[in-house]
Amino acid sequence: MREIRFYEALIEAMxxxxxxxxxxxxxxxxxxxxxGTFRATEGLMAEFGERRVRDTPIAEAGIVGLALGAAFxxxxxxxxxxxxxxxxxxxxxxxxxxAKMRYMFGGQFDLxxxxxxxxxxxxxxxxxxxxSIESWFVNAPGIRVVIPSTPHDAKGLLKTSIRCDxxxxxxxxxxxxxxxxxxxxxxxxxLIPLGQAETKRPxxxxxxxxxxxxxxxxxxxxxxLAEEGIEAEVxxxxxxxxxxxxxxYASVARTRxxxxxxxxxxxxxxxxxxxxxxxxxxxxxxxxxxxxxGAADVPTPYARNLEQAALPSAEDLFRAALKICT
Amino acid sequence: MxxxxxxxxxxxxxxLIRRIEERIAECYGEGKIGGFTHLYIGQEAVAxxxxxxxNQDDNVIDTYRxxxxxxxxxxxxxxLMAELFGRVTGCxxxxxxxxxxxxxxxxxxxxxxxxxxxxxxxVGLGLASAYREDDHITMAFxxxxxxxxxxxxxxxxxxxxxxxxxxxxxxxxxxxxxTDVRLSSAFTEVHKKAAGYGIPGYLIDGMDVMEVRQRCxxxxxxxxxxxxxxxxxxxxxRYQGHSMTDPGRxxxxxxxxxxxxxxxxxxxxxxxxxxxxxxxxxxxxMEREIEAQVEEAVRFADESxxxxxxxxxxxxxxxxxxxxxxx
Ligand SMILES: Cc1ncc(C[n+]2csc(CCOP(=O)(O)OP(=O)(O)O)c2C)c(N)n1
Ligand SMILES: [Mg+2]
Numbered sequence: 085m086r087e088i089r090f091y092e093a094l095i096e097a098m099x100x101x102x103x104x105x106x107x108x109x110x111x112x113x114x115x116x117x118x119x120g121t122f123r124a125t126e127g128l129m130a131e132f133g134e135r136r137v138r139d140t141p142i143a144e145a146g147i148v149g150l151a152l153g154a155a156f157x158x159x160x161x162x163x164x165x166x167x168x169x170x171x172x173x174x175x176x177x178x179x180x181x182x183a184k185m186r187y188m189f190g191g192q193f194d195l196x197x198x199x200x201x202x203x204x205x206x207x208x209x210x211x212x213x214x215x216s217i218e219s220w221f222v223n224a225p226g227i228r229v230v231i232p233s234t235p236h237d238a239k240g241l242l243k244t245s246i247r248c249d250x251x252x253x254x255x256x257x258x259x260x261x262x263x264x265x266x267x268x269x270x271x272x273x274x275l276i277p278l279g280q281a282e283t284k285r286p287x288x289x290x291x292x293x294x295x296x297x298x299x300x301x302x303x304x305x306x307x308x309l310a311e312e313g314i315e316a317e318v319x320x321x322x323x324x325x326x327x328x329x330x331x332x333y334a335s336v337a338r339t340r341x342x343x344x345x346x347x348x349x350x351x352x353x354x355x356x357x358x359x360x361x362x363x364x365x366x367x368x369x370x371x372x373x374x375x376x377x378g379a380a381d382v383p384t385p386y387a388r389n390l391e392q393a394a395l396p397s398a399e400d401l402f403r404a405a406l407k408i409c410t
Numbered sequence: 411m412x413x414x415x416x417x418x419x420x421x422x423x424x425x426l427i428r429r430i431e432e433r434i435a436e437c438y439g440e441g442k443i444g445g446f447t448h449l450y451i452g453q454e455a456v457a458x459x460x461x462x463x464x465n466q467d468d469n470v471i472d473t474y475r476x477x478x479x480x481x482x483x484x485x486x487x488x489x490l491m492a493e494l495f496g497r498v499t500g501c502x503x504x505x506x507x508x509x510x511x512x513x514x515x516x517x518x519x520x521x522x523x524x525x526x527x528x529x530x531x532x533v534g535l536g537l538a539s540a541y542r543e544d545d546h547i548t549m550a551f552x553x554x555x556x557x558x559x560x561x562x563x564x565x566x567x568x569x570x571x572x573x574x575x576x577x578x579x580x581x582x583x584x585x586x587x588x589t590d591v592r593l594s595s596a597f598t599e600v601h602k603k604a605a606g607y608g609i610p611g612y613l614i615d616g617m618d619v620m621e622v623r624q625r626c627x628x629x630x631x632x633x634x635x636x637x638x639x640x641x642x643x644x645x646x647x648r649y650q651g652h653s654m655t656d657p658g659r660x661x662x663x664x665x666x667x668x669x670x671x672x673x674x675x676x677x678x679x680x681x682x683x684x685x686x687x688x689x690x691x692x693x694x695x696m697e698r699e700i701e702a703q704v705e706e707a708v709r710f711a712d713e714s715x716x717x718x719x720x721x722x723x724x725x726x727x728x729x730x731x732x733x734x735x736x737x
Contacts, residue, residue: 146564153534190503191725326731
């Protein structure tokens with residue numbers, strides 16, 4: 085199969101959906117002429133023009149609010165937040181409006197919008213530009229949270245998200261954009277249903293749950309564990325809402341051990357929810373307490389050594405797994 | 411000129427809002443309505459004059475003070491009352507409440523309880539019209555307080571750069587809860603506040619439904635014709651407290667008296683009687699009809715069932731997945 089980069093997969097997904105459905109359009113800061121801060125909309129203005137690829141002012145609450153209004157008006161907007169960090173500026177529109185207006189109006193309106201947001205740390209961008217805050221949105225009912233780890237998943241999930249009749253927050257990790265991976269030819273339609281996890285590496289001794297960039301750390305950790313004679317399964321939920329709980333329970337019921345890794349802050353992260361559900365559902369099947377790996381509860385520091393100390397790594401995953409497997 | 415039929419229609423709409431809200435206040439006192447309820451009494455001429463200047467398929471979006479706009483847009487008084495009572499027959503099946511009325515069928519995109527937040531959404535509705543090149547326009551209602559919110563400014567800026575068919579209607583009642591606009595706003599003449607965005611502003615008397623209607627029709631014509639966004643400042647006064655729990659100690663009695671003398675409902679009645687558009691008998695009859703309509707709405711709400719427990723998890727998403735919480 086051909087290999088393309090993560091950002092190229094995103095471009096293909098958007099282009100295909102825009103060709104397919106006239107109601108789909110993009111809006112965001114520097115997405116048009118500039119091509120997107122991470123090149124993820126490169127070439128789209130040339131193909132689709134200014135009407136469907138709209139450069140916006142630097143006004144994140146406004147961007148999300150307009151996208152929501154356009155969805156109310158029957159369009160299928162795909163707004164881009166230049167980065168996830170600025171979702172914090174748009175929090176009221178996302179949580180109070182995008183996520184609530186279907187329910188609070190008794191299901192009268194479909195709100196099909198897909199908010200794309202690059203995020204994550206590890207590149208010395210400091211405290212305000214390194215967020216992995218997907219847990220905040222999983223905590224808020226009413227918006228789907230999609231968070232792919234490979235070019236293949238990025239393409240298939242973005243296309244499905246754009247076709248979804250509900251609001252989706254589509255989280256992209258900044259360190260994934262240049263990652264290459266196999267993706268079917270454009271002539272083959274690639275759609276991945278939401279709520280379907282994928283086992284990225286099978287194993288029988290411990291389940292490593294990871295999403296987004298952490299999947300790649302988990303794969304490294306699994307390599308290292310294999311050298312210790314431990315066969316780790318790397319399990320990627322791919323979407324955090326909906327969440328493929330049954331598949332997770334099946335994996336952990338087999339391996340009887342689990343480590344959850346996330347790049348976000350450990351306290352009250354998605355890992356806390358996963359650990360809680362595992363003990364509720366599989367208490368008697370577990371051979372060891374569920375381990376959580378996550379970021380230190382500090383604003384991400386700039387200095388390279390401190391940033392590395394703050395963020396979770398393959399090494400942390402390896403050690404957490406080793407601790408419960410021996 | 412507003413036709414006699416239209417004058418009577420507007421009178422009836424204002425009177426319905428007034429009477430239904432008086433009844434809402436009673437029901438609130440009886441504990442039949444909970445939470446926050448913000449009455450529109452005193453400001454009726456704005457919703458009635460402005461919305462009647464629109465077509466039925468234009469968009470309207472609103473704040474938490476939304477009973478009046480909902481009714482004028484064509485919302486059913488029974489569905490309003492049932493929503494306030496938290497009943498399944500309410501316009502949002504009892505899930506919204508007083509602050510979150512909506513009516514898809516009548517292009518009423520709801521009340522939000524977050525001051526200013528409806529503005530970018532309104533502009534997005536305008537964007538949808540411009541994108542499709544249809545000739546619908548969007549009208550957004552909000553208070554003076556909203557004009558100091560960041561998203562208000564973001565929305566106006568967007569509306570201008572993309573030349574969107576949106577009419578921003580500020581109902582300037584001079585207070586945000588208990589804070590005088592002079593204390594909260596660097597610039598109290600709201601209609602001039604849009605100048606920085608190149609948006610024309612119009613100052614109108616929000617206590618005179620005929621003026622509101624006529625001036626709004628002019629603005630609607632311009633905006634529908636492609637002139638871009640416009641701002642209307644309708645000066646008005648709410649006769650009741652900010653919400654049901656407001657004793658209203660911050661306003662001078664004399665000021666209240668002054669505004670009560672300008673009550674838009676008797677004002678239109680007088681005008682219609684003088685012009686012999688209507689007789690006193692017809693007005694009395696209308697009063698009785700509305701009273702019956704209000705009582706019917708209350709009875710309907712009272713007799714309607716609550717939403718069943720199985721509805722707790724309904725209406726979350728169009729597309730459902732096995733992991734979604736369910737009853
Ligand atoms: C973002 C936000 N801040 C504060 C409030 C609380 N609050 C509700 S109404 C209101 C006053 C708004 O005044 P104005 O915009 O003039 O509208 P009015 O109530 O006079 O119609 C305030 C402060 C809120 N609902 N939302
Ligand atoms: Mg006010």
